[in-house]
Amino acid sequence: MNFDFSDDQKLLQEQARKFLTDKCSRKLVRSVLDNNNNQYSKELWQQVVDMGWTATAIPEEYGGLGLGMLELCVIAEELGRSLAPIPFSSSIYIFAEFLKAYGSDEQKKQYLPKIASGEFIGSFAFPETKGSPRANNLNSKVENNKLSGKKLPVSDGQVADVLIVAANSDNNQNHNSLSLYIVETNQDGVKEKLLDTLDPTRPSSEIEFNDASCSPLGEKGEGWSMIENILNRAAVLFAFEQVGGAQVALDEAKKYSIERYAFGKPIGSFQALKHKMADMYVKNELAKSNAYYGAWALSTDSMELPVAAAGARVSATDAFHYASKENIQIHGGVGFTWEYDCHLFYRRSKLLSLNLGSIRKWKENLISNLEKRNIT
Amino acid sequence: MDFNDNQKEADFRVKVREFLDKNAKKRASSKSTSANAAAPETLRGKEAQIKALQDAKIWQAKKAEAGFAGILWPKEFGGLGGTPIEQVIYQQEELNYFVHSGYFEIGIGMLGPTMMVWGKDEDKVKYLPKMLNGEEIWCQLFSEPSAGSDLAGIKMKAEKDGDEWVLNGQKVWTSGAHFADYGMIVARSDPSALKHKGLTYFFLDMKTPGIEVKPIEQISGSSNFNEVFFNDVRIPDSQRLGNEGDGWKVSLTTLMNERLAVGDPAGLDFDEIFEITRDLEVEDGLAINNSEVRQKMADWYVQSRGLKYTKYRSITALSKGQTPGPELSISKLVTASKMQDVSSYALDLMDMGGYVLDEQNAILNNVFQNGLLFSTAMRIAGGTDEVLRNIIAERVLGLPQDTREDKIKPFNELPSGK
Structure with missing residues (x-):
């Protein structure tokens, strides 16, 4: 029975704890809480990138370190302990994992190195309204490769450079029509508005898409x-x-x-x-x-x-x-x-x-x- | 991360299985150790009990011969001189067979090790081998009517008379006293000393004149425990373990050897209630399709598996030759209440028929009805929920003890109530 992390992983965790105790003080967390214009700590984010944490579980061929998910688990525990006010979960646990699992080689080459190096922050735009996302309340749609609709809330939406967006891929709106799209936020058809939320140390936004350019991720209808x-x-x-x-x-x-x-x-x-x-x-x-x-x-x-x-x-x-x-x-x-x-x-x-x-x-x-x- | 044995462990497991296959009958599934597969000492009817005890003794002798009876015992006393992980592997495997070692666990697990630390060499030679091979069974005489959670508050009188001690008083909750040959007992030798300082520890022959054993009938109708009365029981000073006044220290040796509970907890759990929810109907169809039922089931699942994986963490530490952390201290606290909640909810699902105990008519042979009764004992025996929480708070979390008058005043000046 070896139901434990390895010595190397424990060492990584210990280093992460020391690092965050030093770099992610409560004062730093509060600097994001108290200032509406700070959507995350850029300073801490850069240091975390420099430590290689964003690259941890991204394969080497896409600019990552090629370590496993267990390494990411020990880092996650430490980020949770320190209340780190950075978009790590959106970019790494979710966006990078979508790309790793479903991206074409070209898409992976295009985005994963930038996610690994922290140049890009990624996130996921899914719910649109109050209540659980369901086929009948997701109205976003893609027609002629253009995305329209409104998503809310989107974690780290204000600071994300690129999003995975769940939208209907044909004129239907049912369980088999939901597809995923990669959307860069630096374009005219994407407008973000910061939301007031229960935890401003990890802010969320409302994002409106008006004929935004997008590229499909994975199989159509498999959203x-x-x-x-x-x-x-x-x-x-x-x-x-x-x-x-x-x-x-x-x-x-x-x-x-x-x-x-x-x-x-x-x-x-x-x-x-x-x-x-x-x-x-x-x-x-x-x-x-x-x-x-x-x-x-x-x-x-x-x-x-x-x-x-x-x-x-x-x-x-x-x-x-x-x-x-x-x-x-x-x-x-x-x-x-x-x-x-x-x-x-x-x-x-x-x-x-x-x-x-x-x-x-x-x-x-x-x-x-x-x-x-x-x-x- | 994996759940596999290392090579040494795998080799040991093979040896254990060979021994068990050759000497015992395998169960259809390890799950057949349900709450209703009652331990043989709780069987009703004297003859059935005597037979079960004889069978267990024969089994214990075989185990001892093969070296598996005292895996943690040193070789000089007939043990295997093995490691805790080997003990765990043996326990895991033995659960799959129709054998019962419960009669000997307190002796081999707790009282033997106490004798090894505090006993005289000639006594070790005289008693330990027979304890190990099941020839002689030992019981632990600690709790009293006025000393349960507050174990050091015992009143059993031990008075010195020449080379002898005279014991007067009553013990209670003694498992196996009705079939035990010997016992270890802690008694108060100096009531004017501080509570923890006035105790002395002995071992004794259960056939000594003046000892009377009375079984306690429990809420479930079975009798696992006894009351034991001492009326001018005389035992030689040579049967004292540790110095006069050191009884608490010796008791701690006994209690520290409580074994790691590594098997799946006996009794009903998530799997049993999951099974019946796919059979029973409630107002809107099968119980398992009801969303309230599903939410509750999820809670019990994460408790049940959370405990299982917590054990895996402890076993991993043992496998690496380390001492497990305090994580297993949560085990009984969670298990007992879960059993009570699962039982009660299962009966609610059975609705008007839920209180029928009759084995032919009750679902799953009345495991849930029995669980409802048995879980009340489980929340108390071996440390009440409240005592266990205190232990976690003070020993694991390091929270301060409450002010304790009983640590600063002589025992006989403490208020004692009824």
Whole structure:
């Protein structure tokens, strides 16, 4: 049994933790939170690019380092711990993975080296309205190779140089008409507007397309299945970010409860609080173990990926939500002030839990994939 | 990352399988160790129990001869001198066969190692080999009516009388006391000392005059535990383990040897409820097609598999020759409540027929009905949910202990209530 990361991967994680402790202070996170014009920390982004993290899992022939997904998992955990205000997930977990899986050789050559070198930031434009994206509420369409429609919210939409856009490829609007397109944002037909969101450290935009130039990605009409596959892959990486965030939320609750005194003793000696923190630990360990299994499935391209990814996603979402809300509770009054950092984790937790689709949808994915597995 | 044995582990597994195939009957699937495949010591009827015990002793002797009874025991006491990962591999494999080693686990896992650390050489030679081969069974006499979670609060009196000690009081929750040959006991030798300082530890023959064993009938109707009464029980001072007043220290040796629970937890889990939801109908069709049911199932799945993969993490550490982290401390806490929740929800799905316990009429031979009852014990035995949370909070997370009067005042000045 070797259900663990390798020594090299652990070393990478340790370096990443040191690096981010140094370069991604809470002050830096807040510089994005407090300033609406800062959509991400350009400074940190450049340093992360210089470390080679954006190139990690991109093949060498396309300008990457050609390492595996496990390396990306340990980096994800550290980015989650540090609340890094950079478009890493949009560009690397999602855009690059779409290109790697479905891009033509030409498309890969065109975009992956730029993503690896940080010259381009990529993202994914999928939902258009309130509620889950469905065939009947996705109205964007491509006619004569021109894309029209409105997407909202698009993570990192304001700063993305290139997008994967889900749109209907013929005059129909049904399950078989959804296709994917690559769209560069530096053109007249693309207009972005920054949205006010729950977590301004990872902003989102509304993007309007008016006869924008685009090129198809993958098979026409295969949009839903491609999206499902890439969201499964991204779910594992998101789970590591969530696990990282949940661990720090617990650490900070613990630290505060030891330092803060009430009724003549540290509040961390009260069982009501101890039991809360024990429950955080339980959820965090379950989430970590489920995330490890997701990492294994992701790195081996296992048939188990849909089940493993959904399991990791559900468990990690639950853990981060619980840890971030109870961290505020343990802090008492100061917990819900702007000054204390608790809300940064609470915001990030909800953002991450919604970004790839809500927990109830992933629970549904989990059970339907278990049913499929049971039939086969 | 992979789930495979390394070469040395694979070789050992082959040896274990050869031994088991040759000497025991294989189960159809490892899943047949469900909640209803009751441990033989809980069988109803005296004859069935005696037969089960005899079979287990025969099996234990074979295991000992092959060296698998005490994988972690040093060779000088008949053990294999093996590694924790070998112990894990053996346990995993044995689960697939119709054999039962439960009678001997407390002795071999906890009491033997205590004797090895604190016992005299002649006692080790005299008792350990017979403990290992199942000839003599040992039980652990720790808990008392007034000392459960607060184990060090025991009141069992131990008074010195020449070269002997006289024990008076009562123990409770003693597994196997009704068939044990020997026991290890901790008692209070100095009530005027601090709670943890006034204890002394002994071993004794369960046939010593003055010991009376009474089984406790549990909520499920079965009896896994006993009350044990001590009435002027005299034991020689030579059966003391550790110094007078060191009983707590010796007890910790016993408790530290609680074995790593590596198998899939016995009892019902996600797979069982998943099975019935594909059979039972609710108001809008099959239960599995109901979205509320599906949401709940997903929660139990991630708990169940989360625990399984947590075990994999611990086993990986063992495989690398490291000590596992504290992650497995979550295991029973999660398992017990999950069993209770799954059981209760399964009965709700059965609706008006849910309370029928009758094996012929209850779905899946009443595993869920039994689970509803048994899970109440599981949330308490071996550390209540609350004690386990305290342990995680204090020992794993390093949170401060609450102010403890019982650490600064002599035992006999502490309020004791009923």
